[in-house]
Amino acid sequence: STANEMLTNGLNFENYTVQSGTPGEVGTVYHFPDVFTDVDATITIDSLVNGARVGNIDDNSNGLGYKGAFQPYIHSGGVIGYSYVVFSFRFYKKGTTESAPLDIVNASALDIDGNLNLKEFCEVRMGSGSTATYMSSTSDLSVLQMLTGQFKGENILGIERSGIDTSAFSNMFTTTNTAITGFSVAYGTNTLIPTNGARQFSLYMKGFNYPDAATLPLELLSFGAMLKKTTVELNWITLWEKNLSHFEIERSLDGRTFQQAGLVFGVGNSDFKNSYSFKNNISELSAPIIYYRLKLVDQDGSYGYSDIRAIRISNSKNEVMTVMAYPNPVVNEVKITIPDSWQGTEVKYDLFNANGRVVKSIRSAKASQTEMINMSDLGRGFYVLKASNGTEVAQQKIIKN
Missing domain, CATH: 2.60.40.10 (Immunoglobulins)
Structure with a gap:
């Protein structure tokens, strides 16, 4: 069947041409012919986030990886935190602009590694019905479901692994869906020290049998x-x-x-x-x-x-109308603990920078005792968190390193 053929042989991304735009810029469309029987594909650069840029859209020249895989070189954005490139994939009936739904699509992100100061990540967005499979015993990789049909694999160990190898299950995960005409992928890095260095990524459009497999x-x-x-x-x-x-x-x-x-x-x-x-x-x-x-x-x-x-757990016998932020100073995620009486109610969290401008605003319809706010995309400095349940307000100063 075509589904079995896609699982075994996958999709083949080779011999691209620039269909429109300027190479490396947002909006540029690359055409990949014959990715499957009677199917062509396009890959579009949707966005460049926090200074990230594309060095080479599909590089197989050094012999690393797999010729049929999509292997872009991406430069980090010279920031602390996340910088990445978002690509969108679309499938068409060969030689036409008519969308081609594929029976099954497997996108395997290979060789997600890093070092002490830089961690690679891949986020695949295939929509409702998709699943992510990975090796549950891996200590190299964290694989999480961000939203419905959106999965993120991020290196957490910080160890460089040599080569790009489909048997290196500790550093890869596969996202799968059926009857889709396209999907998108975000590739990039999370850095502790600013760098503009280039990293090679590899998205192999095949399925794999993982040892100790876990499916999100x-x-x-x-x-x-x-x-x-x-x-x-x-x-x-x-x-x-x-x-x-x-x-x-x-x-x-x-x-x-x-x-x-x-x-x-x-x-x-x-x-x-x-x-x-x-x-x-x-x-x-x-x-x-x-x-x-x-x-x-x-x-x-x-x-x-x-x-x-x-x-x-608080040892205080009398509740004080305060919020507690930790760790403080924070690098990536800050945890916010609210008063007990606020739990289960609607709580709004506003984060202000030193100039008094709101840089993040989050509303929780039924707040847990502790909520998390991602600050990895914000610059260093002083911030003020203001939390409100509609009738009461509490605030806390936060230092971002």
Whole structure:
């Protein structure tokens, strides 16, 4: 079948020409002929973020990687934090401008590595119905579902791996979807020291059989944690469920080592929202912060993890109308702990720079005790976080390094 052929042989990206625009600039369209039987493709540079630029759109000249893979050279943006390039892929019936839906598309991001000061990442956006598969035992890579149909694999170990190899499962992940006419990919780096150096990336349009395979389910719509006296109440909602078996509630006292704290069975298969809850008594625990995550386990044994939620334990007997930000100073993500009485209510978070301008604004319809704000894209300096539940306001100074 064509689906089996796509899994085995994949799509082939070679012999491109510039269809329109100037090479390396936003809006430039590259034409790739015969990526599959009677199918052509285009790749467009959608955006260049935080100074990132394209050095070579598809480089196989040094013999690294795979000739049929899409292998751009991307220069980091000379900033601290994230810089990246967004590419969009479109499939057409050969020699026409008529869209060609493909039975199955596998996009495998290979060789996502880095060093102490730079970590590579790839974010694949294939839309509703897509899944991400990776090796669950990897310590090199973090693979997360950002939004429905949007998966991000980012290096976390900071070790350079030689070559580009499809057997290096620790540094790769595969995103898959069916009956699509296109998708988009963001490729770039997260840097601690500004650099304009070039990195070669490789997107191989094939599927692979991963050892210790984990597949990120797409079901989770929201996940929150609230502290009520000596009990942590976890609430989550699934948007839909496909072959879901159960949820394992995992707890950690250090944010690294997690142990199972409970189990909740899922509906299994549904096309509508389902709500779940779990209560955990923490009266015997003395840790200042307790971390929770969900392990979503499918009926075939594959699984994925939710984002981590943190609960901060206060020794104060009288609640003070303040918010607490940590770590402070912050490099990437800052955690915001709100007053107990605000939990479960609508809370707005505004982040002001030193000039008094709002640089980030987030609204949580049903706030958890601890929310996270990504500040990796902001410059160094002083900021003020203002949090409000509609009737009460609290603020906290934050230093960004």
